[in-house]
Amino acid sequence: MTVFDVDVLVVGAGPAGLTAAGDLARAGRSVTVVERWPSANPSSRAFATMARTLELLDARGLADELLTTGQRAPGVSIFAGARIDLTHLDSPYRFVLITPQTNVDAALYRYATSAGAEIVRGVEVIKLASDADGVTVTGRPFDPHGGAELADETTWRARYVIGADGAHSTVRTLLGVDFPGKTLLSSIVLADVKLARRPDSDGLTLGSTREVFGFLAPYSRADHDGSWFRAMVWDRGHQVPDTAPVDDTEIADILRRAMGTDYGVLEVSWRSRFHCDERQVAQYRHGRVFLAGDAAHVHSPMGGQGMNTGIQDAANLAWKLDAVLGGAPDRLLDTYHDERHPVGKRVLMQSGLMARGVTLHSRTALFLRNILVPNMFRIPQIRDAVAGTFAGTTLRYPRRSGDSVLVGTRATQIPLVHARLTELQRSPGFVLIRRHRTPRLDITNVLQAERTDDGPAVLVRPDGYICWAGDSADRRAWNSVLGQLAADRETFVQ
Structure with missing residues (x-):
């Protein structure tokens, strides 16, 4: 029996799976995506691409293509005149892009395959076994009538597995993980x-x-x-x-x-x-197996958060897997759950509140809703907070004691002398943004840029979030952060 060796096996060729596969392949890792359906689904439920997701897609060279075909909605009218206004977002994308998920899937498929990921369709996973060194996964041709023969089985040996196979995840089932x-x-x-x-x-x-x-x-x-x-x-x-x-x-x-x-x-x-x-799983990491997208969390369609949350899960996980494959400490992979599980929990709460608010039956509750919500949305601070949460632009990850308040926030809006951050991030890796009018540093393995305003130097993770802020001349400090997040190897500074 032939066993195919890969760095990462991704189960599921939806938005989360294809994003992770493309990012890992772009970084030079061997990646195979296994999808049980023999062809792409011509219809899909998701239709809203949010601002933060558009920023991530732009960092992969995909946003402009989608913008040419989609419709830009500057807000969401809900009830009694209340409106989620996206026109004040701190983002180049002050709208929600309305385009079928099939368009997003197609763009991500081209991204993943052009980067070198292999997509295997028509195969369902039937066995999964982890050990100290990797995961052995067995698949067979998908037959809805159960007629596949044992001889048709294929086996992969992967260092890591990502289960991105949807709400009815086979990976989650094989792991024996509850979906409460x-x-x-x-x-x-x-x-x-x-x-x-x-x-x-x-x-x-x-x-x-x-x-x-x-x-x-x-x-x-x-x-x-x-x-x-x-x-x-x-x-x-x-x-x-x-x-x-x-x-x-x-x-x-x-x-x-x-x-x-x-x-x-x-x-x-x-x-x-x-x-x-x-529903949400209690843990996103299970040794060498990770759950992402709908395999990890499902919620009300109100707010259009599902596809967006899955893509952002994948962007968070992929660079960490690449870093650990390159020698970074294994504990870095624990931060995937630490950072993304609270986000999934918040999305469940927010979309659930919207669904319950829309389907209120009590006349008293409806009266109060129709009075309170429109008035609250007229307050700029509340208006912008709701819009930022809806669009994903105000998301921040936890920081350690002593870190700058900027750590954990996205760096997308930092003005640069040349290009945009998302353009630089079309090449994988960390980006060091220097203070204005400071010379280029003699370093390797890290992209560099110069900011145009008076802000501090920042080190930006591959998913666009700041992991260090300070003086770019303080090489010891930011190089220490790189050593913890990128790899335990020789210094990056020449």
Whole structure:
């Protein structure tokens, strides 16, 4: 039996898996992605790409391509005139990009394969065994009827495995890991619809009553025969199994009732009924196996956080795996859970609050919601805090005692003399941003840039977050940080 040796085996060719594979392959690691479906899914539930995710995609040379085809929504209209306003974000992307997940998947697939990752489709993982030196994974051709023969099995030997295989993760099941939580909403319908008239809002539009809610995200600009939208609808009085067919009249009726007006449903090209759960694993790391994306956390679709959180999981994990493969201490991999598990927990809470707020049934609760929320959103500090959390731009990771307050924050918005940080990060590795008007340092293995403002020097991790701040002339300090995060090897300073 042939055994294929790789540095990292990724299970699942969704956004999280492809991001991790591309990042690792770009860094020179051998990576194979195993996906049980023989071809890419032509339809998908995700449709919103947030500002922080666009920054990460720009650091991989992918954002511009997606921006040419997607629609930019400057905010989200929710209820009683309340609006999540994204136009004040501290980011080049002061909007949410509305584009089908299939477009994001396709861009990430090209990124991963061009970097050298191997994508193996039509294979399901059936066995997984870890030891002190690696993980042995067995797969076989995926057959929904269970007719695959033993002789068809393929085995991989990997230093590490990433389970990015979705909410029904096989990797998670083989590990014996619980996925605690509960069902939040049932019988939600997603559909792509063509409307005769557009809502007045130029962004994402949500309408709700005590019995229904409807959500519209623009896929295309208006033309002479209507506009395409991604729609999400729910009816408290029509709770049926996920397998129940979705009729066009059901979508049109709920949209009309939820929005308080009839935009005219001309056509429905795709539809799906599903339920949403709130679940999260207790640990993201299990020895040499890591869980990412929906395999680690699922939540309400309200807020469009799922795909974005998964991509950011992968960006956090991939550079750490590369660093440890290159000689950095194994304990660096523990920080993946330490940094990303609280983020997943927060996303569950926020999306759950939005879902519960939209589906309130009590008249008193609805009255209070409709009074309090719009007034709160008129306060700039609250408006910007909600928008930053929604977009992912205000995320910060924990810092150690004695670290600069900048440690753990993203460095994307630091103005540079030449180019943008995300352009520099299209080459993998750390970036040292020097103070303004300071000379270039004689160092290797680290990219350099000069800032244009009066801020301090900062050392930026490959995922765009600051890991040290101070005086760039203090080589001993930042070189010590590099030694802990990049590799236990000879100094980087020449």
